[in-house]
Amino acid sequence: MRLVAEGLSCRRGARLLFEGLDLDLPAGRALVVTGPNGTGKSSLLRLLAGLASPAAGTVRLEGAAEPDDFGTEVHYLGHLDAQKASLTARESLGFWRAMLGRPALTVEDALETVGLGGLGGLPVAVLSAGQKRRLALARLLVAERPLWLLDEPTTALDASAQLLFAGLARAHVNRGGLIVAATHAPLDLGPSDTLDLGARRPLNPVAA
Amino acid sequence: MRQAFLALLRRDLALATRAGGGAGLGVVFFLAVVVVTPFAIGPDLALLARIGPAILWIGALLASLIGLDRLFAADAEDGSMDLFALLDLPLELIAAAKGLAHWIATGLPLVVAAPVLSLLLNLEPAAIGALTLTLLVGTPAITFLGLVGAAFASAFRRGGLLVAVLVMPLTIPVLIFGVAATGAALGGTVPFGMPFRVLAGLSLAALVLGPVAAAAALRATRE
Numbered sequence: 001m002r003l004v005a006e007g008l009s010c011r012r013g014a015r016l017l018f019e020g021l022d023l024d025l026p027a028g029r030a031l032v033v034t035g036p037n038g039t040g041k042s043s044l045l046r047l048l049a050g051l052a053s054p055a056a057g058t059v060r061l062e063g064a065a066e067p068d069d070f071g072t073e074v075h076y077l078g079h080l081d082a083q084k085a086s087l088t089a090r091e092s093l094g095f096w097r098a099m100l101g102r103p104a105l106t107v108e109d110a111l112e113t114v115g116l117g118g119l120g121g122l123p124v125a126v127l128s129a130g131q132k133r134r135l136a137l138a139r140l141l142v143a144e145r146p147l148w149l150l151d152e153p154t155t156a157l158d159a160s161a162q163l164l165f166a167g168l169a170r171a172h173v174n175r176g177g178l179i180v181a182a183t184h185a186p187l188d189l190g191p192s193d194t195l196d197l198g199a200r201r202p203l204n205p206v207a208a
Numbered sequence: 209m210r211q212a213f214l215a216l217l218r219r220d221l222a223l224a225t226r227a228g229g230g231a232g233l234g235v236v237f238f239l240a241v242v243v244v245t246p247f248a249i250g251p252d253l254a255l256l257a258r259i260g261p262a263i264l265w266i267g268a269l270l271a272s273l274i275g276l277d278r279l280f281a282a283d284a285e286d287g288s289m290d291l292f293a294l295l296d297l298p299l300e301l302i303a304a305a306k307g308l309a310h311w312i313a314t315g316l317p318l319v320v321a322a323p324v325l326s327l328l329l330n331l332e333p334a335a336i337g338a339l340t341l342t343l344l345v346g347t348p349a350i351t352f353l354g355l356v357g358a359a360f361a362s363a364f365r366r367g368g369l370l371v372a373v374l375v376m377p378l379t380i381p382v383l384i385f386g387v388a389a390t391g392a393a394l395g396g397t398v399p400f401g402m403p404f405r406v407l408a409g410l411s412l413a414a415l416v417l418g419p420v421a422a423a424a425a426l427r428a429t430r431e
Contacts, residue, residue, distance in 0.1 A: 049290075049294065050293075050294070051290055051293060051294075051430070052430075071293065071294035071295070072294065072295065072296050074294055076290060076291065076294060078287050078290055079287070080285075080286055080287025080290070081286070081287060082286055082287040082288045082290070082291050083286065084219075084223055084286065084288075086222075086223060086226040086227060086228060086229065087219070087222065087223070091219075091222070094215075095215055095216075095218075095219045096291070098211050098212060098214075098215035099212045099215050099216065099291075099292075099295060099297070100212075100291075100295065101209075101211070101212060101295075101296060
């Protein structure tokens, strides 16, 4: 499997965030996207996930059943955790496991893995920010998806959870998965490339 | 795919019935409208019996619109909608599952409450039966037409009034035939079956077209 993007341009309102971006990410490799705030890291991930349309260019996942429409091959972890405050952690994770299909770990195993063992019966509302983020990471483990698109995955995580996450990500890459992660934290995701969007900022972003 | 549909239905029902879910809100509103009406009209039992079905239908129509503005907006705000867009389950079925859960949580209680509230408006047993039946058939139409407004509301912050403005005109035929069928059951020029069949037809059309239109609106408003 191979994630290929050609000539991607992204426009937000009148501003051009980047243009002519080419990516080629083979299976078993991670791409770390860096750059200052507002350079288009989140926008790039949304383009890759197919949640937004690029101003120009194409994205495809070679080797997927439908290379041009591969939403079902993607785990997208955005800024928002997609958890409901009034559900328990167990219910929330179980819901996403049923929704996503192609199950991997069980809910209890996934909670145990991200360090939330024994907290499954608590409502999401009473979890701390870091615990909510751990719960969001657990979603990556309960369903099988080759491509992980992660937007600031380690926000609010403590040092040990950051290490834990890096370990999970390396395991995914070693199994032949693909990861594109936007991050400010130095993460060791295994064999990886970096893309600095700050260096690709257009000289004249507002010109038509 | 069926597993995902049922999971979403179960989750939305759980969310609606828990604290802050707002499942009981519609019934309370319905109750308030119907209880206040006799005080406003005065103790004219014949008049109450004549306008009772219309009052109950208006109350049920407005109560059905409560909470629709949050139906997709809540999922859009917490990021769930992004994940829904990546699923195998098409957005049409996601909208249908959410609509069905919304109707079970807010529409069905209205149908159950209607016979009790009918007594306050001096309705005859035949009218109570007809009214309950028309509400059972008609309220799903309101909810599923409301899905379209709910989908647009998710794209705008504070889209609450937008839902009422968008959906209300679409629900007028449902209101007309719902009240007409109830009136026909009490005697009149047309038999009960005629307006009732039109109402059932409107409802079936809304059940199919509502989710399709809502999914199109969700796609169109996605940035």
